Amino acid sequence: MRGRSFLLGAGLSALFVLAALVSLVWTPYDIEVLDIPAKLQPPSAAHWFGTDHFGRDILSMILVGARTSLAVALLAVGIGMALGIPLGLAAAARRGGWLDEVIMRGNDLIFAFPSLVIAILITAVFGAGAANAIIAIGIFNIPVFARLSRGAALGLWQRDFILMARVCGKSSARISAEHILPNIASLMIVQGTIQFSLGILAEAGLSYVGLGAQPPTPSWGRMLADAQTMVSLAPHLAIFPGMAIVLSVLGLNLLGDGLRDWLDPRLRVVRA
Numbered sequence: 001m002r003g004r005s006f007l008l009g010a011g012l013s014a015l016f017v018l019a020a021l022v023s024l025v026w027t028p029y030d031i032e033v034l035d036i037p038a039k040l041q042p043p044s045a046a047h048w049f050g051t052d053h054f055g056r057d058i059l060s061m062i063l064v065g066a067r068t069s070l071a072v073a074l075l076a077v078g079i080g081m082a083l084g085i086p087l088g089l090a091a092a093a094r095r096g097g098w099l100d101e102v103i104m105r106g107n108d109l110i111f112a113f114p115s116l117v118i119a120i121l122i123t124a125v126f127g128a129g130a131a132n133a134i135i136a137i138g139i140f141n142i143p144v145f146a147r148l149s150r151g152a153a154l155g156l157w158q159r160d161f162i163l164m165a166r167v168c169g170k171s172s173a174r175i176s177a178e179h180i181l182p183n184i185a186s187l188m189i190v191q192g193t194i195q196f197s198l199g200i201l202a203e204a205g206l207s208y209v210g211l212g213a214q215p216p217t218p219s220w221g222r223m224l225a226d227a228q229t230m231v232s233l234a235p236h237l238a239i240f241p242g243m244a245i246v247l248s249v250l251g252l253n254l255l256g257d258g259l260r261d262w263l264d265p266r267l268r269v270v271r272a
Contacts, residue, residue: 006258012251020067029057073199076080080141088149093172107143187261197252
C-alpha cells in the first residue's frame, strides 16, 4: 500500500508539472481573449471544464495557473533552502555560541509572523504581485530549513568521522560542506518536497486575498475568489480550481512520504 501511495503521489506530481510545462507552449484557448456571449457555460465538448464569467476557458486557466503555482512555490522553497540550510549548518557548528543564539532567535522572530502577515507587510511597501508572494513565502521557509538542518547536524558533530576530520585540521565550514551536508541532504530533499506543497497552498491563499499573482495572470487562488459569489449559479468555477489545488498538494505530500521511506534506510528496516 505504501508503494502504491508513492506511485500515486509521483503520478499526481508529474501531472502537475506536465500541466505547467504544456501551458508554456499550448493551451486549448487564449486566456487573454474574452468571449462574453459564452460566459458561465457548463463543462462541454468545446470547453471541458466550462467557462468563467468572462467567457474564458477554465481548463486553459488551470493549466496556466499550474505554471504560476509551480514557479512561485519552486522559487520560494529555493530561497528557503539556499538561506536556511547554511544558517542551520553555521548554528550547529557554533552550538551554544553567540552565532547560534543570533540565528535561532532570528528564526523565532520570523516564525512569529505567518507568511500572510509578511506578505501584507511587503505588499504595503512594494505592492501586490507574484514576486512579493515569492519573497514572503521564501522568508517564511528560511527558519524551517534552518531549524531542521541545525537539528540534524548537531547529532553528526559528535560522530567519529567528524572528530577525525577535525583532527586532520579541517575548518568547521569545510566539515559542514564536505561531511555534514551530504549526510543530511536526503532529509532536506524530503522537507523541500513538503514545503513545496505548502508553498502551493500559500500561493493560493495569498492570491485568494489579492496579494499573489495579479490579473491577467491566472492563479488557482484568485479563481476560487472570483467563484465564491457564483457558486450556486456555476459551481464548476470553484470545483475545478479547488480540485487542482487538492490533487497537487496531495500528490506532493504522498511523494514526500515515499521519498522519506526510500532515502532513510532506518525507516525501510522498521516498516519492512
